[in-house]
Amino acid sequence: MTITRIQSGPRMSQAVVHNGIVYLAGQVGAPGQDATAQTQAVLDSIDALLAEAGTDKTKILTAQVWVADMADFAAMNAVWDAWVAPGHAPARWTGEAKLATPDYKVEIIVTAVQ
Structure with missing residues (x-):
């Protein structure tokens, strides 16, 4: 069983x-x-x-999007929609949540296939 950790630090790996x-x-x-x-x-x-x-993004399976304020939902979606590869939209869910600091407005978590 091989596990590869990318940009790993003491608390977490970025991937x-x-x-x-x-x-x-x-x-x-x-x-x-x-x-x-x-x-x-x-x-x-x-x-x-x-x-x-x-x-790459064409192989994303799921995306979990958190916004600190749903008032930013349209702004986030405008950027997201321009980024998603046509025909490769992942399963996605979006929720409103307090993020690690009030200065963060958007956090996104994805899972993809190599």
Whole structure:
């Protein structure tokens, strides 16, 4: 059984690969930016981590999106919709939640196939 940990630190890894499945930790943008900028930063981070794991956004199975305030739902979706590869939309759910700090507006967690 092989487990590969990507960008691993003392608390967590940014991605873990096991049995051809890539599990990403929750990705957040720069604190203090608006929801649009944070969403773009999160998706850029997801692209980079997936590439490091040997895959890409066309192979995302699920996406879990957390917004600190549903008032930012449309702004987050505008960036998301422009990013998702046509014909490759993953199963996705979105919820409102307090994030690690009030400066975070969006957090996204994905699972993908290698």
